[in-house]
Every structure is written in C-alpha cells, then in structure tokens.
Amino acid sequence: MPSTAYLVAVLAIVFGITLALRAIPFAVLRTLRTSAIVRQLSVWMPVGILAILAVTALHGTVTAEPRATLYALLAVAVTAGVHLAFGRRTILSVGIGTALYVALVNVIP
Template sequence: MIDASYAIWAIVGMGAVTLALRALPFLAAPWLRRYPVIARLGHFLPPAIMTLLLLDTLRGASTANPASAWQELLAVAVALGLQWRWRRPLLSIAAATLLYVVLRGSG
C-alpha cells in the first residue's frame, strides 16, 4: 500500500509541474514576441491544429457510424459559414455544437 504522505506529495508535485507548464507560455510571451518566426507560427499553427483535429474527428465519427456522416459534415459547414461571416469563434463553435447535438438526438 502506498503511504498517504507519499501520495499527497506526488499529487502536489504533479500539480506544480502542470501549473508551471501552463504558465510558461504567458511568462515567455514578451520574450518570444521579438522573433518574427514565432509571430508567424502564432498565426499559422492554431488553424492548422484545429484542421487536423477536425479531420481526425470526422474520420473517426464517419468510421464509427457511416450512416450519420452527414450530421458531422453539416455541423462543420455551419461552423465554417458562421466563422467566415462573423469571425466569432465562440458563436461558430457553440452553434455548430448545438446543431450537432440536436441532429444526433433526433436521428
């Protein structure tokens, strides 16, 4: 059996490492802004990562249930359309998610 103090210190250590890793980008931001490569990556990487996540999700969802692939594609189209028109990520994500949940719940 694991000693209670060992478990507590292990959890505290993991929490400290997690907090440090999450704070690091904010602490390093002023220093990193001086480099044009970092600025370019800041504009290029978020859409690229979101695209990869989207494609992986669509691939997994369509393989799991091929008959309902239209639901995922419709939600993606709504998200893309709203984002293109209003450039409000929260609106795009919320509306597409709500549509997807409604479509999955009704069909």
C-alpha cells in the first residue's frame, strides 16, 4: 500500500488539474465571445452534428437488410425536416430523429 504522503500528493495533483481544466473556459470566456472562430463554429456545428448522425445511421444499415436502410433514410429525413421546421434546434431534431429510428427498428418487424 502506498504511503499517506504519496496518496495526498496524487490527490493534490489530480485536484489541481481538475480545477484548472474547469476554470480555464471561464477565464477565456470574454475573449471567446468576440471570436470570429467561435461565431463560425456556432453556425457550422449543428450541421456537422446532423451530418455525423446521418452517416452513423446510414453506415450500419448498408450491409443490413433493406428495411433497416429505409428506416435510417426516413429518420434522417425527419431529423432534417424537424431541424428546419422548428427553428434549427439541434437537440430537438437529433432527439426526434434518433427516437424515430429506434422506434422503427424495434417496433416494426
């Protein structure tokens, strides 16, 4: 068993690193608010997330049965439709699209 001093030192290092990792974003928040890069990321990240969801959903269905591919395409279309229809709310559209896909795959034989 390691000595008490060793354990205290390890815990102090872990605490320091964790505190620093949590404090750094707040320390640079003012700079990030005026950043052009962050503004661009806020525009393109939702599209990227939806693209990753679409690729992930369709990737596993290509080798599966055709019905699974149809369900994935339907879920991707619904996700894109919800995203455009309800004010580009990414969490809402991804949640509804994912729920629809899971429901289609598990409920309809």
